[in-house]
Amino acid sequence: MELTAAQESAIVSAVNEHAHDPTEDLPIDASDVADASKQDSKIAPVLQYLQFRWPAEISEAARPYYKIRHEPTIESGCVVRGGRTVIPVVFRRLLLNEMHSVHIGIVRMKAVARSFVWQPGLDRDIELLVSSCSHCQALAKAPSKDASHPWVYPTEAFERVHVDFAEFNNQQYLVIVDAYSKRIDAYKLGSTATTQQTIDSLVTFIATFGIPKTLVSDTGPQFTSHQFQRFCRESGIVRKCTPPYHPASNGQVERIVQELKRALKSRPPAGPALDIQHSPVRVYMAHAGQPGQAGSVHPAEKQPKSLLKTQENRKANLLPEI
Template structure:
């Protein structure tokens, strides 16, 4: 070796050496060293080698070969298109690309991760293994849209990663060494008598191939039950933690929900999944400790539920015979049970992960659909039938857009492939900016500007004709004012417009049109009933107006009191509260007369709610005899008695801070707390109620 160590050679071998597209046969000495290949002096002398270190190249047989340090070869780099190419719609082709980095000849790479710009166009690049031969790299691309897509030169296709070709070939040619586990062999032995020879072989092959999907349970291992529920079914996975700390699957369970069960709320469905799974795996879980994992955090309260009734009580009784704990697991990590609870969707747009928010579509021979009486979500693909459209040709549609100052500028922009920069349009009108923000949805077909719109009901893609300003009034006359339009409301009119036309600000335009329609305004009734405005009741002296209310029921005290009669004056905010055992009309009338009126005098007006004790004949006769004006608030509208209702909350807050746990002596604190309230400064008055 160059460092002075002696290495014993293992032998020699003659092999072809590929250097920069030329094969040179050379005898190699095989030894146990870390360096992959050593080019000796005899090789360099026989092939007239000249090493140019500053320029990083090697002159080999009068041919220059670029040299690279292994540490400087990039492991991840971008691939760009070599020349411009147009891919027809719904087809695939082979294009040529070049790496953005300088790579040595023979570098093997894996092309992966199609660039986002290609995905937005609906173009996909196949994942492939390529070997760099110093020229172009062949790539297989597919156009998934109904429009031809142009790929420009030097556009990034994706990323590539260098790999060792020996590792790739080794992985491809390696035969998997699969052995049927012992517990599976026991199953096969039991089933052999019921299976034919070819059937038994198929079963063995399947069990061998998917041997990692199941494991043999052991009672010494901890059981884990993962459950989940969807709108159509429930699923569960029973697994265990083996001695190596690895989670192994024991069994799977799933079941569809009945029509009634699908009406359950989310929490009840998740609980049903646990009940069904525990009953299904009863022979595993009965008498052992296990953990239930769910992605529904609300089930953590399961064992703390008080006084369960009905179905919930029956479910909890079933679960009460098992010993388990519930843990919450994030939904992203709960895919095993989640997948079992869902049916696979066929052509389900919402279940697939889409990298492109909108797919480009093209309608052959696009025409503006006729204006007829249609349902909101109904479309019509028949030719133009109205006189206004029959008299117009595609050239007239095109010319009408060119005459519009806003749309004509948009058409000029669309002639170029690049979207204008913000500084170029920042000084323009709001309509220009609206079209600019929808650049990807605007398309030009035969010189006419359209906007792509997706019908959320039918999931169809429609082309909306961008209507010039000069034709908008005429269209509204046909779709709203005409006898086929029927003078329908804003929502139906905008639905008809949306199926056929588009222009910036069309929603507000249609709304103003419907509101200014004379025929509609004469006939339509207002959508709401006019109500009188609420006013503040003004009082000018004490006892001019008194509000009366009842607080309770609360905990019964040792004296038998269960309710509180609250009286407050609107002018002074002076308040009194009396504990009473009941709220009969006789009790309320006696307390008001003896404790309040006899002490403070007659009020001019008493305001109450519509409680039976206040509307009784006894209470009304009392007010009439004392010449007191009796008023009441609206039913189920406590805002009319806001003063006394707010006082009720204040009294509750004060009592709750002093009353002991048994809460049976709150009436003893009541006089002292009311004194504290009356002697404190009221926020509205700026003075104490006692002083007022």
């Protein structure tokens, strides 16, 4: 299928501006959750218990909530546990399917879900959903054959960026990933990727974010040309190339490129038309909208403050106003 100029432009502008957060279009909001909670056979009694007191005899259905009875509160008719909305049974499958629509895998889906919803057995439900998805299994990455030496973690945004090319529908895109914030930027190059086009895209990137200290790429001809080396030298950029035939060495951007392709290929054969405008953005949100390791902050919180609004929007639709 040939892309129109408008569709090609939409891919680039959507990724670069993060103009669309998929969670903004969730099919339910806090008022729907509140109404359903009153009708839910498991949550409705919990609402009563939280308003008054827990009884001496606890039903089996209420036992998971009793174990955390000191944590939940009621906000605008919704049960909220630690900033996460407790989802009624009637909406659980719907929300899981929405989060799973990007096919980001079990670990990332758990991280995204834990950031704004809670329900008993949430991890188990996600594991069953992803493990039973034929598209996730078909697109699953092969286990790493060898251990690569990790890069030293940068101390600030755009200190080190990783770059690579991605092809979609016979069009080449330069993908740039900031190693610190995990921000993704993509620039359309056309049907071929020349050295001059690569440099022009980097100039646009630099005009927006400044000059990175280090640029990591593979040994493609665009990056090893004298023209590109001169550009880096005159710009004061330290250029580092990864070994040929070893994409894991440039894992920061390689993972992003692969997940962009997986997201774009993950539509079931009988499913709706491929959402080419939003798929790359959803991959970004899967990275930037989830916590990292225990005790760390969201990757997007390391970006300029103007970009943080996207992360707050993730919770805004389901979290009632306090």
